Amino acid sequence: MSHRRGLLIVGLLVPALITFMLWAFTWPVARSAPHDLPVGVAGPPVATDRIASQLSDADGAFDVHRYPDEAAAREAITHREIYGALVADGQGPRLLTASAAGPAVAQLLQSIATGQAAEGTEVTVVDVVPGPAADPRGAAFTAGVLPLALAGLATGAAITATRLRGRWALLALACSAPLIGLAAAAVGHGWLDVLGGGWWQVTAALSLFALTGAATVAGAAALLGPRGIGLGALLLMLLGNPWSGAGSAPELLPEPVGALGQLLPTGAGATLLRSVSFFDGHGAAFPLVVLLAWTAAGVAAVLAGRRRAPHRPAPAGPAAATPAAPAAA
Known part of the structure; x- marks a missing residue:
């Protein structure tokens, strides 16, 4: 390897590779935000319309699914159709989550449910599909x-x-x-x-x-x-x-x-x-x-x-094998 080629690899290609790796690994984390995140609202329309409207108006952050009751929302969570659901059926606000699907999503939904609840109202959180006890945070x-x-x-x-x-x-x-x-x-x-x-x-x-x-x-x-x-x-x-x-x-x-x-x-x-x-x-x-x-x-x-036949160099011919004749004096 020539000195120029080695200098090119060390001086340009390696920094370019490190820059690419930093972009690939850090950019998704730095720009983490919900994009069409499937979530549900469960309960009668008169109680869930406001919640569904607020989620739908969040500039494409959530993909809202409606369910008639808590049981239907639970089934959707266990079938991985949604990550969680807000339940409003007159029995107090409740949030259904599945930390096994992603603890980060469960925490996000919990903060949203707390922000939407009336002042002084406590939201009951139910982990429908919890993560393993040995790894609760995933x-x-x-x-x-x-x-x-x-x-x-x-x-x-x-x-x-x-x-x-x-x-x-x-x-x-x-x-x-x-x-x-x-x-x-x-x-x-x-x-x-x-x-x-x-x-x-x-x-x-x-x-x-x-x-x-x-x-x-x-x-x-x-x-x-x-x-x-x-x-x-x-x-x-x-x-x-x-x-x-x-x-x-x-x-x-x-x-x-x-x-x-x-x-x-x-x-x-x-x-x-x-x-x-x-x-x-x-x-x-x-x-x-x-x-x-x-x-x-x-x-x-x-x-x-x-x-694919491997490439092999052609064997040297007789002319190539014979040393060149000495030049005439």
Whole structure:
């Protein structure tokens, strides 16, 4: 490597990469605000019209759903149709939340409900789907998303580094992903008890999460070479992790980051894991489709990369092998 090229990398490319990472990680947090956040109001129209109007007038912050009573709102929360609901049925103001869907959203709704209540009126807060007792703020859940994304990246990079191709690469994916899922379930579900749901369902979601990341990186590397690992890092880590909404909610991220993050493997994996762990699989259909689509694309790329003949330099001919005749005196 020439000195000029090294100076270019150290002096320009590295600062540009750090600037990009700072933007990708800090901008969504700094501009966190609700965008079409699904919330509900429950009760007779005469009591809920004012509340629904105030929420609807909040400049696109909330997507308001109406329900006839508290039972219907509770069902909508457990089915992941809304994040919470304000109940006004003449029995005192109540707020239904689901901290398992995102503690940040639950706190936001609680502050809104308190602000809308009449002076001196206390709002009763009911956590319909609480987070696990070992992780009430969801910090462990959020922290666990990054290692899963890193596991997919490392597996895909290892397949590339060991030059596994075709069916051998697919066999490596099929063997590593379930082991990663089992290890993650043993830590998060068994030991730390920060994941709910059934053991095998959670293990399957974790395994698919890891498989999707690994297949994406391995497929990109099969087509692009080592540069594919950088593309995989971009999709899984640099953009996928901060845009996943795992620490808050996709609807709290700036537009269109929240929607784009759910189309990437990390965001879809986090949403699938949350649905399986705390909501009996409700809301898992869309992220499941996204993960399967990325996995299928990665597998297809691995197989397509195997069919590409590696470039080899042409052997030197006799003329090239024969040393040049000495110049005539």
